[in-house]
Amino acid sequence: MIDIGANLANKAFRGDLEAVLRRARLAGVTTIVATGTSESVSRAALEIARDNGASADGPRVFATAGIHPHHAKDFSRGSLDTLRTLAGSPEVRAIGECGLDFDRNFSPRDAQLRCFEAQLELAADLGMPVFLHERAAEDDFSAVLARFRPRLTRAVVHCFTGSAETLARYLDLDLHIGITGWICDERRGTHLVDLVRRIPRDRIMIETDAPYILPRSMPRAERPRTGRNEPCFLRWVLEAVAKARNESETEFERATVATTKAFFDLPADDVKPH
Template identity: 45%
Template sequence: MIDVGVNLTNQRFDKDRKEVLLRAQQANINHLVITGTSVTESQKALALCQEYQASFPRFLSCTAGVHPHDADHVSGNYLDELEQLAQSKYVKAIGECGLDFNRNFSTPEQQQVVFQQQVQLAHKLSMPLFLHQRDAFEPWFAILKPYINRLPAMVSHCFTGTKDELEQCIAADMYVGITGWLCDERRGQSLRDIVNLIPLNRLLIETDAPYLTPRTIRPRPKSSRNEPCYLSYILAEIASITGKEIDEIEKCTTNNARRVFGLCPT
């Protein structure tokens, strides 16, 4: 299994990050992609890949980008900084980038400017996009539409949208990341109703740790912090809902992740 979205730079991992990685390996995780959400966090993500290369060889890679929440705070040369980060062999995609009109921690106008710039950067560098979208599908898709089939891959990270939005993403040949949101029958029911529409050759799995701990974990963990070692619960829930074999889903999602992020088999 490959976890394509882990916020490993989050301070909730500061006290036991190495143990988190060990538990992930023990849980049959082959690789983690650390999410970059700002220039600073992307720098930290790359530093973690480099720091743990000796003790966890070929186990970590990362993305480099600016989350829409941080769009109001970019520096004048942030694109140059992202491009410099992207030269590293550990950086596999531009992102997490996109639009979030649910919280609007940054203004919608600035979110769109910064998103557009990162899409253009990914095109310039011929790199995949790791994408965020919440309550902003139409402008988000409009920015991406000219680049469909002009980028190596687009990943709709932590998909929680509607059936119509999912169908548009699939028609655009996007990959769709499924998280522990699927394991929550309260707020995740709409996703549970449509997850079977995702072709296996477009499916990715991710924990988005430390967020979105699967509610299906038994016994319930004492900590609310999510970890990569819980990735199998998402896999199991997809299998339970779709009726597909766990082994088949695991094989396909692993191969998809290797293809999207250019990962060599370990």
């Protein structure tokens, strides 16, 4: 399996990242794309990707470089130079996470829009895919993307939690859709069980968004007491999505791995080069 979104540079993993990576590999996660959410976190995600290239018993780690809408207020011309430099490393496979979050509005909306557009411009310029975040902002988000889409290679809306209408809009924009353990949440994610069936096979990918969104379908005894999610729990997402799509886990896993490799332009084989 491939986890397309794990916040490995989050402080929640500072103490035991190696063990977390080892557990992920043992659980069948062969590759992780570590999410960059600010200049410093993107730098840290790249470091993790580089370091992990040297360890034989972990999954392969790649990274994204971007600025989350929450941090848009700190965005400057200099940030864009940093992202451009980071994106020059072969471990960095996408620009993001970037987008709009009008749910929490940790940054003013105009700052979010500026920061989002600048990163789409960068991705278009570099010919790189984008890793997108959207919360309570589907109208503005779609409008911005509609303008940039012809110049973007590939784009994924990560942690999709929206409505049927929003999904249809995103598929019309030829976006890929990332599904997290939100689908395993009986309080707020049940609508996704129906929606994931509508996503074409070559457009759906899975992610943990660790350390967030621990799958609630996990038996209580298996859930970590801290509530911290880890890439090793990706199987719960895969299981829920496969079941919802009425596909076998093996069949869905094979398809989504192929989709993910094509999206991030990952090496075809899962063996580390050494």
